[in-house]
Amino acid sequence: QQPVQSPQAVILREGEDAVINCSSSKALYSVHWYRQKHGEAPVFLMILLKGGEQKGHEKISASFNEKKQQSSLYLTASQLSYSGTYFCGTEIGGSARQLTFGSGTQLTVLP
Amino acid sequence: NAGVTQTPKFRVLKTGQSMTLLCAQDMNHEYMYWYRQDPGMGLRLIHYSVGEGTTAKGEVPDGYNVSRLKKQNFLLGLESAAPSQTSVYFCASTDALSGSTEAFFGQGTRLTVV
Numbered sequence: 458q459q460p461v462q463s464p465q466a467v468i469l470r471e472g473e474d475a476v477i478n479c480s481s482s483k484a485l486y487s488v489h490w491y492r493q494k495h496g497e498a499p500v501f502l503m504i505l506l507k508g509g510e511q512k513g514h515e516k517i518s519a520s521f522n523e524k525k526q527q528s529s530l531y532l533t534a535s536q537l538s539y540s541g542t543y544f545c546g547t548e549i550g551g552s553a554r555q556l557t558f559g560s561g562t563q564l565t566v567l568p
Numbered sequence: 569n570a571g572v573t574q575t576p577k578f579r580v581l582k583t584g585q586s587m588t589l590l591c592a593q594d595m596n597h598e599y600m601y602w603y604r605q606d607p608g609m610g611l612r613l614i615h616y617s618v619g620e621g622t623t624a625k626g627e628v629p630d631g632y633n634v635s636r637l638k639k640q641n642f643l644l645g646l647e648s649a650a651p652s653q654t655s656v657y658f659c660a661s662t663d664a665l666s667g668s669t670e671a672f673f674g675q676g677t678r679l680t681v682v
Contacts, residue, residue, distance in 0.1 A: 459610065487669070498658060498673035499611070544610055546671070554599055554662055554669045555626070558611040 458482055460547045462559035469535045469566050477530040477562045479545030486550035488521050488528040493561075494541040502530075502543075535566045570594050574659050574674035581649040581681045589644040589677050591659030598664035600642040601626070601671070602634060604655040611658065617642055618664070649681045 460481040467475055479488060487506045491499040505521035505528060516533045532539055542563050546556035572593045581587055591600065598619050603611040613626030617636040631653060633645045642661075646653060656678050660671040 489669075489671070491671075498675050499671075501670045501672075504670065546611075548669070554664070555601075555613060555616060556671065557613070557627070558603075560608055560610040 459557055460545055460559045462543075462545055462562050464562060465560070466563040467565070469564070471537060471566055471568055472534050473566075475532045475535060475564060477532075477543050477545075477564070478527065479529070479547070479559055480525070480527045481547050483526065483547070483549050485521075485523070485526050485547050487548040488519075489546040489548070489556060490519055490528075490530050491544045491546060491558075492539075492541045493544065499544060532564070535564075537566050537568060540564055540566045572659055572661055572672050572674040574657075574677050576677060577675065578678050579680070581646075581679065583649060583651060583681060585649050586645070586647050587649065587679075588646075589657055589659075589679075591642045591644070591661075591674055592640055593642075593659075593661040593672070594640065595661060595663065595672065596639070597661035597672075598639070599662045600636065601660045601662075602632070602642065602644045603658045603660065604628065604653075605658060605676075606655050614644065614657075649679075651681045653679065654681045655679060 490502040493499040519530045521528045542561040545559045575590045601616040602614040615634040617623045620639040623634045635643045659674040
């Protein structure tokens with residue numbers, strides 16, 4: 458079942474913060490976050506594993522609440538380059554390492 | 569290092585025609601996947617493969633077939649194209665031995681069925 462992402466879209470000014478949420482009805486092994494710019498392939502941002510700690514890369518970080526099967530992506534002091542569609546991909550485990558993706562959150566950062 | 573390469577990048581088919589999309593990866597990855605992306609629906613898994621000679625159905629397999637005759641290649645076939653198969657198709661691969669399972673995506677194939 459597809460994870461639910463919220464919000465569907467968000468518009469920010471450069472320097473503002475944003476939070477994107479991803480929730481699943483299934484017990485998760487891991488949560489992945491990807492960013493896709495228009496006309497391009499999705500690009501990996503980070504993965505959060507069950508039992509793992511919060512991850513971060515520069516001004517983008519994420520958390521994973523195992524009890525609620527929810528993950529949040531935090532973008533602080535947004536830059537113009539952060540614009541794009543953000544997808545969470547959830548993995549419930551198993552040998553195939555399949556990801557089920559949410560419908561995406563379109564983030565627009567304005568100058 | 570090319571990563572994941574998809575061919576063709578664009579294609580227009582008439583209803584009922586057939587075609588094959590090719591995905592090639594040079595990272596020696598075991599796992600390969602085919603997704604389709606439609607507006608507002610994210611990426612949906614069509615078929616996947618966990619190794620040479622093995623394939624399995626994903627979330628939306630109907631109307632598609634796949635083959636993995638060589639480890640580096642994963643082919644997606646449409647036997648009789650339908651307008652509902654108009655979409656952007658992405659191939660991805662992951663390293664089975666790595667704990668991160670980061671997926672590497674190709675640049676996509678934009679298919680229009682008229």
